[in-house]
Amino acid sequence: MSELRVPVSAADHARGGADGRVVLVEYGDYECPYCRVAHSEVLQLGRHFGDDLTIVFRHFPLTEIHPLAEPAAEAAEFAGAQGRFWDMHDAIYAHQDRLSLPFLLGAARVLGLSERDCALALEAKTYAPKIAQDFLSGVRSGVNGTPTFFINGRRHDGPFDYRHLAAAVESVRFRA
Amino acid sequence: MGHVLAPGVTAPDFTLHVTPDQTLSLGDLRGRPVVLAFYPADWSPVCGDQMAVYNQVLPEFRRHEAEVVGISVDSAWCHQAFAETHHLHFPLLADFEPKGAVARQYGAYRDGEGVCERALFVVDREGLIFWSYLSPIAVNPGADGILDALDRLETQETNDVRTQSAGVGG
Numbered sequence: 001m002s003e004l005r006v007p008v009s010a011a012d013h014a015r016g017g018a019d020g021r022v023v024l025v026e027y028g029d030y031e032c033p034y035c036r037v038a039h040s041e042v043l044q045l046g047r048h049f050g051d052d053l054t055i056v057f058r059h060f061p062l063t064e065i066h067p068l069a070e071p072a073a074e075a076a077e078f079a080g081a082q083g084r085f086w087d088m089h090d091a092i093y094a095h096q097d098r099l100s101l102p103f104l105l106g107a108a109r110v111l112g113l114s115e116r117d118c119a120l121a122l123e124a125k126t127y128a129p130k131i132a133q134d135f136l137s138g139v140r141s142g143v144n145g146t147p148t149f150f151i152n153g154r155r156h157d158g159p160f161d162y163r164h165l166a167a168a169v170e171s172v173r174f175r176a
Numbered sequence: 177m178g179h180v181l182a183p184g185v186t187a188p189d190f191t192l193h194v195t196p197d198q199t200l201s202l203g204d205l206r207g208r209p210v211v212l213a214f215y216p217a218d219w220s221p222v223c224g225d226q227m228a229v230y231n232q233v234l235p236e237f238r239r240h241e242a243e244v245v246g247i248s249v250d251s252a253w254c255h256q257a258f259a260e261t262h263h264l265h266f267p268l269l270a271d272f273e274p275k276g277a278v279a280r281q282y283g284a285y286r287d288g289e290g291v292c293e294r295a296l297f298v299v300d301r302e303g304l305i306f307w308s309y310l311s312p313i314a315v316n317p318g319a320d321g322i323l324d325a326l327d328r329l330e331t332q333e334t335n336d337v338r339t340q341s342a343g344v345g346g
Binding site: 002005062063064065135136139140141142143144145148157 | 225226228229231232233236262263264265315316317318319320321323
């Protein structure tokens, strides 16, 4: 049974309950269609479990098959550095079919961030080390594709539709 | 589930097609750690499948000087198409004729279904199996077990070198 090797910390992007009974960590890729589907399931989990659930996202871009996954992750980190990670995250998944470099820069602008600074950050690969760190933590924890979920530190090996994820969260929700 | 070959056993040598006109033998890779990843089939319906993840983790494997090969019963032509589509940068071997013969030698063949198990082996530089793992067929095992084994192999090699040099010195 694979376990999360790098504990959730302040360096992570988290939303939902600040100190939820259950912590859901997703390793995902912005260009992966399965992650897009999972994104809406996770939003639904957040609405259902409220403060009991802390939702964390870590990057696992499969760059060999998804050339835009890395720049998208870097754009999300650029937004994150200005407190807007989740806005960018949601925007990318909402418009995954239109994912492109101009889209990412445009999304930064829509969020009120500097398009130019975003372009410079992507060019300089400013946030690449953070993404590589996420990726490696995922590899060492047994991430085996995207998306991979960890629920309270244990890899969720079942399907990742709402029903299965909710059942898995519920099963550990009231465990001491 | 059967029993896969255990650590300490010599990894059976084999020669399999890596492309329609080229073969690769385990013996060719002697001198470096080798990761053998048996898997059921090319073209599983997910984008982040086992081989795609190993492909992405190649720099970590290479840091250990390890060679990675994937093995399934798919033909060399099938492997070629799969590898091209997924931009794989490591060889996929075709255990195609006689079907599954190599997988059987490693205890990694599923008779009923006629496919390889999801079985992983780390072979050391001398050709001995250092670590093996049989994953439930439905569970893609990821790369963590392999990397942990390569870490331990490296530690053991370092210790062996120390012991040997201490022996020479004494």
